[in-house]
Amino acid sequence: MSASSMVCAGCGWTAPPLAPRPFRCANAGTDDVDHVLARWLDGVEAAPFFDAEPNPFVRFRTFTHAWHTAMAIGMTDAEFVSLIRVKFAETPLEQRDGFWMKNETNNVAGSHKARHLMGLMLWLCVAERIDPSLATARLAIASCGNAALAAATVARAYERVLDVYVPDDASPAVLAKLEARGANVTRCARRAGEMGDPAYLRFREAVANGALPFTCQGNENGLVIEGGQTLGWELASQLASRGVTLDHLFIQVGGGALAAAVIAGFEEAHAFGVIARMPRIHAVQTLASPLLRAYERVLYRDLDFAINHRSQFMWPWKTAPHSIATGILDDETYDWAAVLRGVIATGGSVITVSEDELREANRVAGGAVSATGSAGLAGALQMRAEGEVGVLLTG
Numbered sequence: 001m002s003a004s005s006m007v008c009a010g011c012g013w014t015a016p017p018l019a020p021r022p023f024r025c026a027n028a029g030t031d032d033v034d035h036v037l038a039r040w041l042d043g044v045e046a047a048p049f050f051d052a053e054p055n056p057f058v059r060f061r062t063f064t065h066a067w068h069t070a071m072a073i074g075m076t077d078a079e080f081v082s083l084i085r086v087k088f089a090e091t092p093l094e095q096r097d098g099f100w101m102k103n104e105t106n107n108v109a110g111s112h113k114a115r116h117l118m119g120l121m122l123w124l125c126v127a128e129r130i131d132p133s134l135a136t137a138r139l140a141i142a143s144c145g146n147a148a149l150a151a152a153t154v155a156r157a158y159e160r161v162l163d164v165y166v167p168d169d170a171s172p173a174v175l176a177k178l179e180a181r182g183a184n185v186t187r188c189a190r191r192a193g194e195m196g197d198p199a200y201l202r203f204r205e206a207v208a209n210g211a212l213p214f215t216c217q218g219n220e221n222g223l224v225i226e227g228g229q230t231l232g233w234e235l236a237s238q239l240a241s242r243g244v245t246l247d248h249l250f251i252q253v254g255g256g257a258l259a260a261a262v263i264a265g266f267e268e269a270h271a272f273g274v275i276a277r278m279p280r281i282h283a284v285q286t287l288a289s290p291l292l293r294a295y296e297r298v299l300y301r302d303l304d305f306a307i308n309h310r311s312q313f314m315w316p317w318k319t320a321p322h323s324i325a326t327g328i329l330d331d332e333t334y335d336w337a338a339v340l341r342g343v344i345a346t347g348g349s350v351i352t353v354s355e356d357e358l359r360e361a362n363r364v365a366g367g368a369v370s371a372t373g374s375a376g377l378a379g380a381l382q383m384r385a386e387g388e389v390g391v392l393l394t395g
Helices: 065-072 077-082 113-127 146-157 172-180 198-208 223-241 257-271 290-300 303-307 336-346 355-365 375-383
Strands: 004-008 037-041 093-096 099-103 139-142 162-167 184-188 248-252 280-286 349-353 389-393
Touching: 004 065, 037 223, 065 077, 065 113, 065 223, 093 223, 099 223, 099 375, 113 146, 113 223, 113 257, 139 146, 139 198, 146 162, 146 172, 162 172, 162 198, 172 184, 184 198, 223 257, 223 389, 248 257, 248 375, 257 280, 257 336, 280 290, 280 336, 280 375, 290 303, 290 336, 290 349, 303 336, 336 349, 349 355, 349 375, 355 375, 375 389
Parallel strands: 099 389, 139 162, 162 184, 248 280, 248 389, 280 349
Antiparallel strands: 004 037, 093 099
8 A cells, every 4th residue: 555645635535545647636626625635645754855866856756656656556666766767956055145045947947847747747657557548648738938848848758748738928939949849839818708817728628628737736736746845855955954944935926836845845844853943934926916815815714714615715817917927927826725824834924026026036036047936036035034044046
C-alpha cells in the first residue's frame, strides 16, 4: 500500500489507492464546496532535506505521490529515477537589498512553472503503467506565458502531445516559442456574456473531452502542487544550511498554485524540524485582487465557512484587469483557500501593489526578471517588514 494519498481539502474525499487519475475530487461540481485535492504522506523521513543531490526531483522523490505509487506497483527506486529526463538543479538563494531572494529565472524554461509540470509528468509516467491509455492521451493547459512554455518544454522532453489555450492577446513572442517547442496553440477570445478567462474555459472543455489536465491550477489537478513544493523544500533546506529563520515570506499570487505549493513545502519542513517556525506568509497581487476580495470576506466569517460556500468568496472578474505583471492577472485565484489558510495560520496578510510599485520592484530585482516574477518583491518593498525577509523571483 502506498504511504501517500490524495485527499480533498474541502470534503475529505480520498482518491482510491493506485487510482491513475487522482486529479480532481469526485464531488467537484456537485455543490458549492471548494473541492481541491492535496497530497498527504505517512511515515516519510526528513533525510532529503540534508541531501546534496542537485536535481530536486531526484533529491525529494520520496516526498512525492508518484514515487510512493511507483513503489506500490513494484517499480524500483532506480527505475523511478530513470524517469527523470529533465535536468533541474537547485536555484540560487542570495541576500541582497535587505532580502533573501530565491531566484528561479535560470530554471528550466525560465521560471518556477516547470517544477509544477515536471511533478505532473512523473506522475503520468508512473500512472500509465496502471492505465496504459494515459500514455497517448493529449495534454492540455491554459496559460498566457510562463506556464505554457514550461509545459511545452517538459512535454517535448517526453514526446507528449500538448494543446495550449492562450488569451487572444497573448504575446506573439511567446506564441512563437510555444510553436517552436511543438505545442498546438489555440488563441481564445472573450465571448459576450461569458465570465472568466476564456483560455481557462476552453481548457475545461478540452479536459471534458478527454484531455489530461497538464496545468498549473490546483483545483484542476491537485498533483500540480506537489511538483511546486520542490521550491519550498529546497528553499527551506537552503535557509537551514545558512542558519536563517525567515520572519516573513512574500509570494506573488495569480492562480495561487505557487503560494499553495511553497506554503505546503514549508509546513512539511517545519513538521520535520528543518525550520524552527513558519514565516508569516504575505500573498501579493496587483490592485485587481480576487484574493484580497475573498480575504476581506473571510475576516467577517471564517475560512471553513468560505470553503463550503465558494461562490460567495471567489468568482471571476466581470471586466478583464490589466497590469504589467500579466502573469498574475488570473480572473480568479483558483487555489485561494490553500493560500488563505497559510496566510491566516501564520499571521500574514494579503497585499496589493500599484503599477509604480511593480516597476520599482522590477528595477531592484534587475537582470532577466519580469514584472510578474518580481511582484512579490513589490509587496516586500511596500511593507518593509523587520527581521529576516524572503522573496521569490520566479521568472
